Amino acid sequence: MTDFLQRHIGEHIDLNDEEFHTVSKFFNSVKIRKRQFLIQENQSVDTMYLVKTGLLKSSLIDEIGKEHILQFANENWWISDFASFFKGEKSTVAVEVIEDAELFSITINDLEQLCKVMPKMEHFFRVKSNFGYVALQKRILSLMSHTAKERYDEFCLMYPNIFSRVPKRLIANYLGVTRETLSRLQM
């Protein structure tokens, strides 16, 4: 099980077995079933999660009951309410399990402690955050400047693995289009 974590971290930094042993003690394993909520709205969230297997989504329900999906997370993705996790705010998104999942979790206190005792891990998390930032900028530019059809094609191209596993209504809620529009785009 820890093989996965070592490989995931090893994509950006080199850790020998002794260092990894230290790192692994900061993480816990979590198993969670389909349709369970990992995070609900209006909570204080002190944990973020790395997906080993399974699929989750974070989303916001607006005042008229419409769901807006901020993120899907499958293998090797991190998920949480990051505004709550990093800034201590109340959560605004809910995180729900779409496929039974095995996760690694780390609390904000353990994250900060880990970065202190092992500067390499601070580097790892900085790189992950930078790459996440870049991905979100692209999503914003896409939301602003691309048509629904272009966003649909991008999604299929970038996330074929998620596309094939997720109900179409959820893809519509991610792209910000109605289910009917999505059907039209698929033709």
Add this chain to the structure above:
Amino acid sequence: MTDFLQRHIGEHIDLNDEEFHTVSKFFNSVKIRKRQFLIQENQSVDTMYLVKTGLLKSSLIDEIGKEHILQFANENWWISDFASFFKGEKSTVAVEVIEDAELFSITINDLEQLCKVMPKMEHFFRVKSNFGYVALQKRILSLMSHTAKERYDEFCLMYPNIFSRVPKRLIANYLGVTRETLSRLQM
């Protein structure tokens, strides 16, 4: 001039004068006039900028010539094409000066070197990246779930200082509405 940089970094980490002296050698000062471009599209961008004074924007021009503004940056904001800076891709946004600006610049190589020689700075940049990530997630949720009127009100509330300094057509290009819609929202 370095007082500003020391204060900016001091918001997240403690640096003594000797440490700050080391840090400051990794930065350069840049002055640039209104209407100049700091970054153009389709370049390799190896520098990011911290705004000491002035105001800039990063934006994308789509195929029909419409501008979409990704970011405004005034005092204490960082700006670049971050996909190019962090991931070595070709730039997709242009960065233009709206008000004469004084900036601090750092190259990607110097950033990585600085983080190596001073782990505290790796912490500083991780925190900045995390906070930036959270801000972008909020912008995505806002683009997806809020009306133009709500986005306009949020912008006035969150960035009163930018609102008062920027031509209204640029605010429309940031909010993703037409100039006519913006006029209606202001009534």
